[in-house]
Amino acid sequence: MFFFFVRRLLAAVPTLLAVLTLVFVIVRIVPGDPALVILGDQATPEAAAALRQRLGLDRPLWEQYVSFIGNALTGDFGTSLVTGRPVLDEVAAVLPHTIDLTVASMIFGVATGVPLGIWAALHRNRAVDVAARILSLFGLSFPVFVSGIFALLLFSLHWRLFPVIGSANLDDLPDRLHKLVLPTVTLGLIMAAYITRVTRSAMLASLSEDYIRTARAKGVPWRRVVWVHGLRNASLPIVTVVGLYVGILLGNSVLTEIVFNRPGLGKIIVGALNQRDYTMLQGLMVIYCFLIVVVNAVTDLLYGVLDPRVQAA
Amino acid sequence: MSAVSDDPLVAAEVAPPPPSPWKRALGKARSNPTTMIGALICLLILAGAVLAPWISPYDPADQDIINRLQPPGGDYLLGTDQFGRDILSRLLWGARISLSVSLSAILAAMVIGGAIGMVSGYIGGRFDLFVMQVMDVLLSFPSLILGLIVVALLGPDLVNLIVAIALTAIAPFARIARAPTLALKERAFVEAGRALGYSHTRIIFRHILPNITSEVMVMATLWLATAVRVEASLSFIGLGVKPPTPTWGGMTRDGFENILDAPWLAVFPGIAILLLVLGLNMVGDGLRDATDPKLRNE
Numbered sequence: 001m002f003f004f005f006v007r008r009l010l011a012a013v014p015t016l017l018a019v020l021t022l023v024f025v026i027v028r029i030v031p032g033d034p035a036l037v038i039l040g041d042q043a044t045p046e047a048a049a050a051l052r053q054r055l056g057l058d059r060p061l062w063e064q065y066v067s068f069i070g071n072a073l074t075g076d077f078g079t080s081l082v083t084g085r086p087v088l089d090e091v092a093a094v095l096p097h098t099i100d101l102t103v104a105s106m107i108f109g110v111a112t113g114v115p116l117g118i119w120a121a122l123h124r125n126r127a128v129d130v131a132a133r134i135l136s137l138f139g140l141s142f143p144v145f146v147s148g149i150f151a152l153l154l155f156s157l158h159w160r161l162f163p164v165i166g167s168a169n170l171d172d173l174p175d176r177l178h179k180l181v182l183p184t185v186t187l188g189l190i191m192a193a194y195i196t197r198v199t200r201s202a203m204l205a206s207l208s209e210d211y212i213r214t215a216r217a218k219g220v221p222w223r224r225v226v227w228v229h230g231l232r233n234a235s236l237p238i239v240t241v242v243g244l245y246v247g248i249l250l251g252n253s254v255l256t257e258i259v260f261n262r263p264g265l266g267k268i269i270v271g272a273l274n275q276r277d278y279t280m281l282q283g284l285m286v287i288y289c290f291l292i293v294v295v296n297a298v299t300d301l302l303y304g305v306l307d308p309r310v311q312a313a
Numbered sequence: 314m315s316a317v318s319d320d321p322l323v324a325a326e327v328a329p330p331p332p333s334p335w336k337r338a339l340g341k342a343r344s345n346p347t348t349m350i351g352a353l354i355c356l357l358i359l360a361g362a363v364l365a366p367w368i369s370p371y372d373p374a375d376q377d378i379i380n381r382l383q384p385p386g387g388d389y390l391l392g393t394d395q396f397g398r399d400i401l402s403r404l405l406w407g408a409r410i411s412l413s414v415s416l417s418a419i420l421a422a423m424v425i426g427g428a429i430g431m432v433s434g435y436i437g438g439r440f441d442l443f444v445m446q447v448m449d450v451l452l453s454f455p456s457l458i459l460g461l462i463v464v465a466l467l468g469p470d471l472v473n474l475i476v477a478i479a480l481t482a483i484a485p486f487a488r489i490a491r492a493p494t495l496a497l498k499e500r501a502f503v504e505a506g507r508a509l510g511y512s513h514t515r516i517i518f519r520h521i522l523p524n525i526t527s528e529v530m531v532m533a534t535l536w537l538a539t540a541v542r543v544e545a546s547l548s549f550i551g552l553g554v555k556p557p558t559p560t561w562g563g564m565t566r567d568g569f570e571n572i573l574d575a576p577w578l579a580v581f582p583g584i585a586i587l588l589l590v591l592g593l594n595m596v597g598d599g600l601r602d603a604t605d606p607k608l609r610n611e
Binding site for chain 1: 347446447449450451453454455456457458461462463465466538542545546549550551552562565569572573576579580583584586587590591594595598
C-alpha cells in the first residue's frame, strides 16, 4: 500500500512540471510586450524597461524558465503588480472561502447524487427512474450563473430565506454555514446531476453481477446487498466523476462567487484579468493546476483503497 | 424481388449493404421522444437565430429611453432593458452569437482534436505517449478557467472567443478519436491498404476516418452544449463579444445588475441559455444511447 502511494505521488511530478511549462509558454506566447500591456500604450520607454527588469523579462528565456520553475516549486509566485503583496498571501487570504464552497458542493453532489442514482437503478424504467433522469438532465443543463440567479431571485429576494450578500465571517460558524447554502446548491447542482447518472448506470451493472445473486442466496439482507456489495463495486466510476468534477467545481466557483458576491479564488482571478496583474495571473494558474493535479492523485489513491486490484496493476 | 437468385454468392451481391452505424443511430434516436423534443428546441432556436433580421419586432440596438425597464407585455412582449432596448429582439439576435461561436469552436476542436487523436493513435509508440501526455495536461485545466485566461490575454472579440472555447475542447476530441484508431489500425483492411501501397494519409483519412465519425459526432453534440455554456459564462463575466452586440450571457449580466428593479432582464436570457443547453443535451444523450454498443440491443 505504502509503495503504491509513493509511486502515485511520484507520477504526479512530471505532470506538474508539464503544467508549469504550459503556463510559462501560454503567458509568453501572448502577442505584445507584457510591460506595455500592463503600463498602457502611453508608457515611457524607461518605465517599460524598468518594469521588464523588475519582472525579469530582460533575461534570456531559458533563465526565466529555470527561475520560474524553481520559484514555483518553492512556493514563491512573486508579488502582485496591483497590491504589491505576495501572490501566495493574497491567495491564502481567500482560499478558505473557496475551499468551503468547493468541499460543501462536493458533499452536496455526492449526498444527493448517490442515493438518487441508487434509487433510480433499483426502480429501473419506472416513474422514479424517469423522474431522476429528467431531473439530472435539467441539472446538467443549468449554467451555474443562471441557476444562481434563479436561486437568488426565489430564495433571497422573494421568500427572503437566505441573505443576498454571501461574504461570511469565517469565525462565526452558523453565519458561515447559512451563507453557504445557496452557493453550495447552485454550484453542486451539476455535480449532483452527473453523479446521479453515473451511480445509476454503475449500480445497474453491479447489481446484475453473480456475486449479488450469491449474496442474496446466502440470505444477506437486501439493504446490505445494495449499499455494501453493490455500491462498493460501483464506486470506482463514481469516484472518477467526483475527481473530474472537482476541477469543474473550481472553474465554476468563479461564477458562483460573482453571483453571490463571495470572496474567493475566482473573484481574484477576474480582478487580476481586468487589472492585467500579470504575476498574479501566472501564480493563480499554477495554483489552480496544482490543486487539480493533487485532486487527480488523490482520486487515483482512492482507487487503490476501494479496489485492491488497482494496486497490483 | 423475384429476381433475387438462390445462389448465395449472387444473393450476397444483390442484398443492400447494411446501414452505416451513423444512419442506424439516427434511426434509433428518431424513435426516442426525448431526443425529438431536444431536436425541436434546437431547431426552434436555430430558426429564431437565422430569421432574426425578419422576425425581430425592433432593431436590437434601438434605444427607447422613455420606455426603459418596461415589464413584459404591452408593446414590448418581453419588456425592455435599462436603455429601453427590446428584450425579445435582443434574444433573437443574441442566439446568432451563441450558436455561431459554439458551432465554430466545436467544429474547429473536432477537426484539430480528431486529427491529433487519429494521427497519434495511428503512429503509436513514444509519439503517442507524448501527445497524450500533452492532452492530459490540457485537460487538467478547468475549461472555464482556460477559456477565461485565453480570452483575457488575447482580448475579447469573436475570433478569440472561438479560439478559447475550441482550445478547451481539443483534448477530449483527441482522446475520443484515438481510442478506436488504436483498434482499427490492427484490422485487416488497414493492413490490406498498406500492402496495396497506400500512403499513411490516405489510410488515415479514407479508411480510418469513416469508421470513427459516429463516435466523434456524438461527442460533438454533447460538447456543443458545453460550448454554449462556456460562451455564455464568459460573456457573463464580461469577456464575451463586446457590447452593444447582444449576447445571452451579456444580457444576463446586465439584467443581474438591475435584478432588484427588473428581474425579467436576467430571467429571460437565462431561460434561453438553459433551453438551448437542455435541447443539445437531450439530442446528444439520445445519439449516444443509440450508438452505444452496450445499449444497442436494448
